[in-house]
Amino acid sequence: MAELLINSQNFKYNLNLITQHLDCQDNLALVLKDNAYGHGLREIAGLARESGIESVFVKNEAEALQIKNHFKHITAFYGEISPQSPSNIYQCIQSLQTLQEISPLRPFELEVNCGMNRNGIPIHSLSNAFEIIAKRGLKLIGVFTHNGFGDEGGEGFLLQEGNAKKIKDEVISLCTHHNLPFPRFHSLNTSGVLRGNGVREIVRVGIGAYGYACDSLNLPSLKPIASLWADKICSHSLKKGEKIGYGGIYEMPYDGIVSSYDLGYGDGLFRIDEKTQGKLLCSSGEQILPRMSMDCFSALSDKEKICVFSDAREWAKFFDTIPYEILTKLSPFIKRKVI
């Protein structure tokens, strides 16, 4: 059966490398959203807990509930949290309207737009937001922003980091004014963590923990933690010229063996067909032949197992996208196994 192997040593290596660089082990938080970027939420949560992580970020309440007993702080970026969910699950608030509606019993984090113009309240609404928080007696756990240039750096990155600093300063001032405890504060993974002034700052580590570049951290030696393996379904001895798969697109280039393997585009792989430019090779060297099926692909091999990839960048490059997309699209129904 196909499986995604998760290398626990590489995971720990990555966390250690990032932690050393940041010099803030206590405040490292891990992003586990979208099934831990496709790696398997429960599996990565288990490893994160072993590594002493206390704060994590998930996509929504459904993900949070799966790991509710693992962490002290679980923040769901999107959607509402039901009243019956445990109090270590925090809702995220992105508008003043939701701030007016949320139950005073539900802890939450407030997202502020630092210039990405995607989610969060505007900076100029912070004063109104804190009026509501104070008046309604709301449980503000954290304030955060998201820098839209985290993978790019440059001027845009610095501009939004500057805004994040402004937001933090204003939050401190508003808390003081309303006599509220300081919330924790976090923006995109930053290259330096400033403490002091009484605000506990945490660093959200995302793709870096999974082994892919945090460009802003300049850590090229991170190690991908996942490798995807397919199992052989069956083999055929064919003559040169015999046709394979849908539409009979691929023709045997010689007398030999072709086998089918148990992963396809229905498992989240990008579909390879006759229009795909170039040849995509598995990590173990075999070409994935066009056309890929929904549940399997063919290769000129009779190996029992094939390593489809051990570094998502190869697929990302081939399909002109980013490793995040290759990884998050992997079906949650592929078996995950921690090694």
Place this chain on the structure above:
Amino acid sequence: MAELLINSQNFKYNLNLITQHLDCQDNLALVLKDNAYGHGLREIAGLARESGIESVFVKNEAEALQIKNHFKHITAFYGEISPQSPSNIYQCIQSLQTLQEISPLRPFELEVNCGMNRNGIPIHSLSNAFEIIAKRGLKLIGVFTHNGFGDEGGEGFLLQEGNAKKIKDEVISLCTHHNLPFPRFHSLNTSGVLRGNGVREIVRVGIGAYGYACDSLNLPSLKPIASLWADKICSHSLKKGEKIGYGGIYEMPYDGIVSSYDLGYGDGLFRIDEKTQGKLLCSSGEQILPRMSMDCFSALSDKEKICVFSDAREWAKFFDTIPYEILTKLSPFIKRKVI
């Protein structure tokens, strides 16, 4: 919260249309593999059961177990079936080796390669296969093939249909020889169903039930049953030239409102970025702005809900792929709702 609405009327309409065309209501079988081609396994199984379907095909044992009480015959195309699974779950066998290994207690269907050269035993191994089946007292429920030209027709289609006919004839002969009961027989959705000669023939209906063309059936009036809806997360009033999203790639073309919506490439949508050619519009008319995020996209709108698509062919055409890929990649965690 984003949701995939399943139109039950359209589903019934499609099944009726196909049934009328085939004139074989009793033997219609439905393919529910890969989360019912992304539509939601449990939801579609419920509708199929209401429609009187008795035989279904799923990807593997995990899918079969989710719907074990719904159908008389559940065939898992891939993988093994555990001894403790109920006896209405059938394994598929694609090699003589598996035929030697399978428990005599587990009912199964035998796949025979009719020329697609993907899965199944070769035609010339049928005689050996029946020797093993007879000798080991195995529970053969069905024999099937898969025509690799089902969506294309033409000469290749007819050639593989001819092979399917040969396989059926040989199976009848071998059953007679070994004094075995006739198994059921099925190949790709066929335009005519031949009965007679004591073999019960069933027709596997796949994508057609979900509203997309079965080219070999020439049924252009099928109706897509799924529409994908995203909910607004929050809105921003921006000035002309202000930048949106990762890398600040998109710039506001006028003073106006942009909103974020709760679906992204981590939910299985294809990722749109600045390299994507052309503009992809939602069914409700809004452009999905580059770059799409993992969990959301932005659009120049302040609607509370946006219909991302109501016909997967629009997305398939835009990304130069097939509706199957657009649909099966939809995350199983998106809420499905039958209407």
